[in-house]
Amino acid sequence: MDKRMEDVIPWLHLHRLTGGGAALRHLLEQFGSIQAISAAPRSELLPCFAGDQNLVDAVLTGPDVGQFEAERAWLDDPSNNLVVLTDPAYPPLLHEIPDPPPLLFVRGDAALLNAPQLAVVGSRNPSHGGCDNARAFSEHLTRAGLVVTSGMALGIDACAHEAALAAGGRTIAVAATGLDRVYPAAHHDLAHRIASQGALVSEFPLGAPPRREHFPRRNRLISGLSLGVLVVEAALRSGSLITARLAAEQGREVFAIPGSIHSPLARGCHALIRQGAKLVESAPDILEELGALARFVAASPRADSASALAASPDPAQQELLELIGYDPVEMDTLIVRSGLTPGRVSSMLLHMELRGLIEARPGGRYQRTS
Amino acid sequence: MDKRMEDVIPWLHLHRLTGGGAALRHLLEQFGSIQAISAAPRSELLPCFAGDQNLVDAVLTGPDVGQFEAERAWLDDPSNNLVVLTDPAYPPLLHEIPDPPPLLFVRGDAALLNAPQLAVVGSRNPSHGGCDNARAFSEHLTRAGLVVTSGMALGIDACAHEAALAAGGRTIAVAATGLDRVYPAAHHDLAHRIASQGALVSEFPLGAPPRREHFPRRNRLISGLSLGVLVVEAALRSGSLITARLAAEQGREVFAIPGSIHSPLARGCHALIRQGAKLVESAPDILEELGALARFVAASPRADSASALAASPDPAQQELLELIGYDPVEMDTLIVRSGLTPGRVSSMLLHMELRGLIEARPGGRYQRTS
Numbered sequence: 001m002d003k004r005m006e007d008v009i010p011w012l013h014l015h016r017l018t019g020g021g022a023a024l025r026h027l028l029e030q031f032g033s034i035q036a037i038s039a040a041p042r043s044e045l046l047p048c049f050a051g052d053q054n055l056v057d058a059v060l061t062g063p064d065v066g067q068f069e070a071e072r073a074w075l076d077d078p079s080n081n082l083v084v085l086t087d088p089a090y091p092p093l094l095h096e097i098p099d100p101p102p103l104l105f106v107r108g109d110a111a112l113l114n115a116p117q118l119a120v121v122g123s124r125n126p127s128h129g130g131c132d133n134a135r136a137f138s139e140h141l142t143r144a145g146l147v148v149t150s151g152m153a154l155g156i157d158a159c160a161h162e163a164a165l166a167a168g169g170r171t172i173a174v175a176a177t178g179l180d181r182v183y184p185a186a187h188h189d190l191a192h193r194i195a196s197q198g199a200l201v202s203e204f205p206l207g208a209p210p211r212r213e214h215f216p217r218r219n220r221l222i223s224g225l226s227l228g229v230l231v232v233e234a235a236l237r238s239g240s241l242i243t244a245r246l247a248a249e250q251g252r253e254v255f256a257i258p259g260s261i262h263s264p265l266a267r268g269c270h271a272l273i274r275q276g277a278k279l280v281e282s283a284p285d286i287l288e289e290l291g292a293l294a295r296f297v298a299a300s301p302r303a304d305s306a307s308a309l310a311a312s313p314d315p316a317q318q319e320l321l322e323l324i325g326y327d328p329v330e331m332d333t334l335i336v337r338s339g340l341t342p343g344r345v346s347s348m349l350l351h352m353e354l355r356g357l358i359e360a361r362p363g364g365r366y367q368r369t370s
Numbered sequence: 371m372d373k374r375m376e377d378v379i380p381w382l383h384l385h386r387l388t389g390g391g392a393a394l395r396h397l398l399e400q401f402g403s404i405q406a407i408s409a410a411p412r413s414e415l416l417p418c419f420a421g422d423q424n425l426v427d428a429v430l431t432g433p434d435v436g437q438f439e440a441e442r443a444w445l446d447d448p449s450n451n452l453v454v455l456t457d458p459a460y461p462p463l464l465h466e467i468p469d470p471p472p473l474l475f476v477r478g479d480a481a482l483l484n485a486p487q488l489a490v491v492g493s494r495n496p497s498h499g500g501c502d503n504a505r506a507f508s509e510h511l512t513r514a515g516l517v518v519t520s521g522m523a524l525g526i527d528a529c530a531h532e533a534a535l536a537a538g539g540r541t542i543a544v545a546a547t548g549l550d551r552v553y554p555a556a557h558h559d560l561a562h563r564i565a566s567q568g569a570l571v572s573e574f575p576l577g578a579p580p581r582r583e584h585f586p587r588r589n590r591l592i593s594g595l596s597l598g599v600l601v602v603e604a605a606l607r608s609g610s611l612i613t614a615r616l617a618a619e620q621g622r623e624v625f626a627i628p629g630s631i632h633s634p635l636a637r638g639c640h641a642l643i644r645q646g647a648k649l650v651e652s653a654p655d656i657l658e659e660l661g662a663l664a665r666f667v668a669a670s671p672r673a674d675s676a677s678a679l680a681a682s683p684d685p686a687q688q689e690l691l692e693l694i695g696y697d698p699v700e701m702d703t704l705i706v707r708s709g710l711t712p713g714r715v716s717s718m719l720l721h722m723e724l725r726g727l728i729e730a731r732p733g734g735r736y737q738r739t740s
Contacts, residue, residue, distance in 0.1 A: 133631065258628035258640060261503065261651040270628060270649055279643050281631040 122156025234268030492526025604638030
């Protein structure tokens, strides 16, 4: 996963010249690789830069290494990494969205980006009950083997990250700034713990401030990295609804927690449910719904790199696995056979499905794959 | 609307012999009228009564008028009435359900059964908030001109009836007993006020006790009389969910009020929403969903539905009526012919059907009645 400076400087150079995003992706599509762009004939590059001779000169001249001292220093820290779009380690779900970022700055465990994630987002000013719900869902999802991904904002985001960490899990925070700064500043300590126990991610270059327009772009990464998005509490016209809309556009599941019709913070969730989001009352509701998606991720070759998927089953899973066998069996039967609670069996099944140990069959049945 | 004793005794007689319900409906379908049944040849009646000679004798002998003294006394009260399946005053929406009751005992204003109704149902042991919601929705719906129909049970039902009465509106209670008794007894006063300001309805004969199996049958009338059912608070596996399921089977709208995921009384509503019920936060959400019909009703002060139904069609309806004609025609054809939106056509059709201007035919087709 270590990225040597000479490999990434061409990316940083073109990222800076193009302003990142779509322009750089189009160049990659046209020329096939980052090296091919710098080696392209001037005549082919000119139209890509709207005829701007200075930009094309800069592309052809190549990077002035001295301009990337900040990045070099940052990458010298072994906990920092850069993942580029053409990298086999680039998260496969994020690769599927209409506008995957060409560069991902990662502080912490970059391999975690390949793990199955559920985004948990919501209001920056939640109720106590909303925070409790965010914590309870995140803890359960974490124990079920999912990584909780969020935006490290005040309120629901922070509750979700904290609960995932407290449950001994790893969590991913997607930032709207460069990763050499922390926003909001109050989350300095949280950011540090996330980086050491999970990962901080950003598509924005080092030094980038928390610009207003960064937040919707950041939100598309939160949903793009995840199998689905859970909205815990959200007012109408809030950032969480943008994340949910982006998730739906990306074909990801949207889950929403209902609440009192008299609570303004339930309005956003209710609006989502009316638009087709799944109403969920508990984390097992989400795990049940994720069944099919989880199969996809487990089957994806890129997902092999995720350590969560590569680990061998724990003893409890191994026992359940033996109860399952190679003929499809219903969950109810497994509950009876194992003597475990429905919630526990459901979690374990999802977990084993994510690892590719079992597969779901029609009629809510499961069977071993190996 | 006055029903003379000699007209209804044949109905009461056959109702009693057949046990009411489907058996009597099948006889009516086979022989065409209540009179034709008593005049049918023994050989044709025998198979209808599973070869029971005694029953067929009783049909052919005709009623012993002395057996219906209780009904005679009850009908002597001018506020009591009987509406039979073949009566033009039989509620048209109820006529559409798969198993319309052949006889309706009505105490109060029988014409009210033809008014546009919304059923409001829920737990017998609601929270304070649930009662408040039932009251607020019922008051708003009443002021908008809809009749609130419910089951006069403790809890949400009673809150809904009370709020409709307090808002100066009329309300319909469907009973699971004969109308000469009140269940629950605590609602004696409420029943009296409903009868004087609205209507009590039952398909059960006088004297019928509140048997367990009466309640689901009663619930199908609550939904069958109504354009839709609002479930305010309901536990899983509750009677309100049965009403909602019946409503869905009858093609009626189902509305549910969400609540805290920690409230067992919200679980039923959440289950309904997951199954496709409309999540509503306020009465206007319901009115919007009911569309043009609700707007029309709102324009009729004090829900004077009898006159509303008798009013002549507005110009738009008159145009659509002329497009319909006297041969059954599909709604899609009408959308093409009229150039109106499907939603608009659908609303207008329901509206005209309620007024008896058209009738629904098999295969989703419509034809004029006059």
